[in-house]
Amino acid sequence: MYGLVNKAIEELIVTSFGEDQWLLIKQKAGVDIDVFISNEGYSDDITYQLVSAASEVLGMPVRDVLIAFGEHWVLNTATHGYGAMMRSGGTSLKAFLINLPNLHTRVQMIYPNLEPPRFECQDVKDTSMSLHYFTHRPGLTDFVVGIVQGLGKLYKTPATTRITALKSAGDDHDIFEVTWTLPDP
Ligand code: HEM
Structure with a gap:
């Protein structure tokens, strides 16, 4: 998916839960990309991994994320x-x-x-x-x-x-x- 999707996930996490939680989520997801570029394509796996790591780190069901x-x-x-x-x-x-x-x-x-x-x-x-x-x-x-x-x-x-x-x-x-x-x- 285009990078703007992952950027939007980052923005949601950082504004609602803080930068530290985002860094933990990225680490858990095994994603070592510093900056997502909106108009660049990324593997869908990255988006799925970020959502599932957010669920684990924040203790929220995937559905709620x-x-x-x-x-x-x-x-x-x-x-x-x-x-x-x-x-x-x-x-x-x-x-x-x-x-x-x-x-x-x-x-x-x-x-x-x-x-x-x-x-x-x-x-x-x-x-x-x-x-x-x-x-x-x-x-x-x-x-x-x-x-x-x-x-x-x-x-x-x-x-x-x-x-x-x-x-x-x-x-x-x-x-x-x-x-x-x-x-x-
Ligand atoms: C102007 C506003 C919007 C923009 C710029 C936008 C853009 C995008 C982009 C870039 C993707 C990733 C797909 C890819 O990169 O191949 C996407 C996926 C998606 N969009 Fe939108 N979108 C917009 C509004 C909406 C709205 C209003 C809906 C309403 C239901 C929607 C539903 C979805 C869904 C469900 C996906 C996930 C991909 C899938 O189901 O296959 N989008 N969109």
Whole structure:
């Protein structure tokens, strides 16, 4: 994955838990890279090792690390670093999720070797939809959960996700029932 993903993990750990914890996590992960370069490609293994070492060092389940990372991705990395691209996604959670299938196509203009996930929205209603997530990468279901939660916060429409299909349990791909609360008019 491109270095900005690992950089975002570093930023989350350093700001929430401090530099010392980050150095411990990197050591435990067996990663001896000093500075991640955003537009350079790194083996996916590095990202997985950092997440699993963070889980061990911080005493948090991998699931919680991925959810925190997903929220951080939306509320910090994407909004600060890629604000224009995020804004082009729309002005509500629903609009943003509907536009999600196009988002990484735009990201691909900056990062040409991107191997992006693919999303499809089905059964779109006023306060719910089913979000289909296709990827060749295992284990990132809870990252998507965190991203959707972060988007709910960003648009001030708190969102919950219920997983109704899991590739890791033999289904074709992951499916999330996303429900959100609209603000009072
Ligand atoms: C402008 C904002 C965004 C940027 C710049 C961005 C960029 C990236 C990059 C660089 C990767 C690593 C893939 C690679 O290097 O091959 C990635 C992966 C991923 N992105 Fe985004 N992304 C953005 C927003 C989102 C949003 C809103 C979602 C919503 C669900 C999302 C979901 C994912 C997931 C799940 C992955 C993990 C890889 C996989 O599933 O195969 N991203 N993204």
